[in-house]
Amino acid sequence: MPNVYNWQIGREMPYPFEGARPTKQFAMIFDTNKCIACQTCTVACKTTWTSGRGQEYMLWNNVETKPYGYYPLGWDVTILDQLGVQRMNGPVYSGKTLFEAAPAGEIVLGYQPTDEDYANPNIGEDDSTSEMAQGVWMRMPHMQWMYYLPRICNHCTYPACLSACPRQVIYKRPEDGIVLLDQHRCRGYRECVKGCPYKKVFFNPMTRVSEKCIGCYPAIENNRQTQCTITCIGKIRLQGFLATPEAAREDNPMDYIIHGAKIAKPLYPQFGLEPNTYYIPPVHVPPPYLRQMFGHGVEEAIAIYRRASDDRKLLAAMLLFGATNEIIHHFSIEGNRVIGYDEKRAELVRVPMTEPTYIREAYDARFD
Ligand code: SF4
Numbered sequence: 524m525p526n527v528y529n530w531q532i533g534r535e536m537p538y539p540f541e542g543a544r545p546t547k548q549f550a551m552i553f554d555t556n557k558c559i560a561c562q563t564c565t566v567a568c569k570t571t572w573t574s575g576r577g578q579e580y581m582l583w584n585n586v587e588t589k590p591y592g593y594y595p596l597g598w599d600v601t602i603l604d605q606l607g608v609q610r611m612n613g614p615v616y617s618g619k620t621l622f623e624a625a626p627a628g629e630i631v632l633g634y635q636p637t638d639e640d641y642a643n644p645n646i647g648e649d650d651s652t653s654e655m656a657q658g659v660w661m662r663m664p665h666m667q668w669m670y671y672l673p674r675i676c677n678h679c680t681y682p683a684c685l686s687a688c689p690r691q692v693i694y695k696r697p698e699d700g701i702v703l704l705d706q707h708r709c710r711g712y713r714e715c716v717k718g719c720p721y722k723k724v725f726f727n728p729m730t731r732v733s734e735k736c737i738g739c740y741p742a743i744e745n746n747r748q749t750q751c752t753i754t755c756i757g758k759i760r761l762q763g764f765l766a767t768p769e770a771a772r773e774d775n776p777m778d779y780i781i782h783g784a785k786i787a788k789p790l791y792p793q794f795g796l797e798p799n800t801y802y803i804p805p806v807h808v809p810p811p812y813l814r815q816m817f818g819h820g821v822e823e824a825i826a827i828y829r830r831a832s833d834d835r836k837l838l839a840a841m842l843l844f845g846a847t848n849e850i851i852h853h854f855s856i857e858g859n860r861v862i863g864y865d866e867k868r869a870e871l872v873r874v875p876m877t878e879p880t881y882i883r884e885a886y887d888a889r890f891d
Pocket residue numbers: 675676677678679682683684685702718719720721722723724735796
């Protein structure tokens with residue numbers, strides 16, 4: 524098996540295919556501190572792409588309440604248990620990836636969820652941790668935190684779904700890194716469903732072939748951000764293109780937030796897929812939990828995020844979340860404005876970096 528370099532785990536690892544990075548890599552950043560679990564993104568994706576027969580249970584975009592919520596049930600704890608609940612404590616991961624932990628004769632360590640695992644889209648959502656008696660407002664003896672985790676396919680650099688398919692039905696587009704599944708060639712083997720640790724491939728029982736998030740590629744090809752991004756009520760999402768740390772550009776907001784300020788982290792980097800959705804970790808959650816979920820550097824990320832206004836450039840990049848429907852490739856600061864540009868440096872949007880503040884008089888004679 525060839526060795527490929529995975530920058531998220533800081534080392535080489537075996538992967539069944541030669542590494543070939545796309546010209547541009549589709550990527551997304553979610554600010555978990557701003558998500559309100561309104562599920563507008565979920566519904567936007569559903570009504571756009573998965574309202575057909577056999578797609579009823581599919582949620583290409585979902586938002587789950589951590590630590591209890593899952594879709595499908597227990598997707599992350601199940602694979603973490605199989606892998607040995609490995610976490611990244613430093614920039615180089617010393618445990619096994621899912622490719623390195625694969626059983627003999629298989630490409631990747633995985634499991635097939637049961638139909639019941641898809642019965643509840645977010646079981647335990649916003650529940651308190653114990654039974655509630657009449658008249659009791661809230662009792663949370665064991666757990667005093669929760670947060671919302673939006674999820675889509677990560678359009679991984681080293682996709683397990685792609686490598687697990689015996690027919691090589693799944694492919695990664697060289698022009699933008701979007702991972703697609705050719706439904707005409709699919710024979711319904713479901714090795715992709717078993718192999719994807721994020722459980723973002725769904726089998727359609729009516730057509731007998733699998734389906735997955737398509738990264739809204741018709742929109743991407745027209746420089747428009749994805750449906751789940753542009754409909755986000757909380758403006759918690761930024762979608763664009765990400766370079767590797769070595770090729771990062773100072774004026775790309777995705778590169779700056781992820782590689783420059785380092786405040787957005789991948790989901791379970793220890794799996795070894797180099798996923799391309801990134802999360803600004805929730806500031807109120809215990810660090811050991813966050814380290815397991817988002818890898819090394821979460822405490823530093825939170826500290827920088829808390830002081831985002833000290834770094835004008837970071838503040839500027841953060842203000843571009845939800846500012847336009849189009850994909851921002853470059854940004855600059857002019858006076859009190861952050862400006863977003865398209866790939867050819869045509870201006871797309873201007874956002875004020877500070878708003879005027881009006882302080883009311885302490886005394887108002889009208890109320891005498
Ligand atoms: Fe494939 Fe899953 Fe990665 Fe998406 S998240 S590219 S479905 S392995």
